[in-house]
Amino acid sequence: DAKTTQPTSMDCAEGRAANLPCNHSTISGNEYVYWYRQIHSQGPQYIIHGLKNNETNEMASLIITEDRKSSTLILPHATLRDTAVYYCIVRYAIMYSGGGADGLTFGKGTHLIIQP
Amino acid sequence: SAVISQKPSRDICQRGTSLTIQCQVDSQVTMMFWYRQQPGQSLTLIATANQGSEATYESGFVIDKFPISRPNLTFSTLTVSNMSPEDSSIYLCSVEGHQNTEAFFGQGTRLTVV
Numbered sequence: 001d002a003k004t005t006q007p008t009s010m011d012c013a014e015g016r017a018a019n020l021p022c023n024h025s026t027i028s029g030n031e032y033v034y035w036y037r038q039i040h041s042q043g044p045q046y047i048i049h050g051l052k053n054n055e056t057n058e059m060a061s062l063i064i065t066e067d068r069k070s071s072t073l074i075l076p077h078a079t080l081r082d083t084a085v086y087y088c089i090v091r092y093a094i095m096y097s098g099g100g101a102d103g104l105t106f107g108k109g110t111h112l113i114i115q116p
Numbered sequence: 117s118a119v120i121s122q123k124p125s126r127d128i129c130q131r132g133t134s135l136t137i138q139c140q141v142d143s144q145v146t147m148m149f150w151y152r153q154q155p156g157q158s159l160t161l162i163a164t165a166n167q168g169s170e171a172t173y174e175s176g177f178v179i180d181k182f183p184i185s186r187p188n189l190t191f192s193t194l195t196v197s198n199m200s201p202e203d204s205s206i207y208l209c210s211v212e213g214h215q216n217t218e219a220f221f222g223q224g225t226r227l228t229v230v
Binding site: 034036041042043044045046049087102103104105106107108109 | 120149151158159160161164174208210217218219220221222223224
């Protein structure tokens with residue numbers, strides 16, 4: 001799986017949009033970009049994923065650059081409950097991984113702190 | 117979605133003993149994954165457990181230290197054997213969704229070895 005690079009930590013004011021960057025310059029054409037977050041003392045939680053098109057769901061938006069070498073997770077209206085470590089993970093689609101799911105390779109992530 | 121229950125949620129154990137962690141899923145899944153999260157660190161995959169076959173371990177993890185059982189499609193156990201203080205970590209169970217598009221995690225087992 002391709003390696004990802006994220007800032008160690010970020011601050012964001014409550015109510016503002018939180019924009020979390022991720023670099024994945026060695027991503028291959030068959031690899032998806034996934035985002036998870038881990039709130040303190042909890043297991044990781046899936047947020048969103050995408051291949052090349054921008055994606056949006058009820059939690060966040062994912063913007064992937066045209067060359068797919070970087071992406072940005074956007075939390076449109078951050079709340080205090082969004083304080084967590086956010087992980088950007090690149091992985092193959094199941095059809096390209098021999099038919100079975102692989103475990104996730106977690107980097108260090110970004111510790112997002114939402115300030116009141 | 118999948119709901120995962122892990123037991124125990126936390127434990128304090130004496131060095132040299134073993135602890136078995138249970139993971140129960142509310143639906144049948146092909147593969148279950150076990151992760152370790154050392155204090156202040158990210159998650160590291162220990163092994164992948166398929167029902168009916170031996171678990172596949174990642175580099176740095178061995179079956180004698182972390183034996184895994186997978187008796188059916190909704191349950192798995194991870195044993196941390198002959199524990200030392202270095203085994204103090206959070207151990208997490210995970211499964212893939214039915215569409216294999218997202219992973220679900222249990223709340224973890226916080227293990228302290230004294």
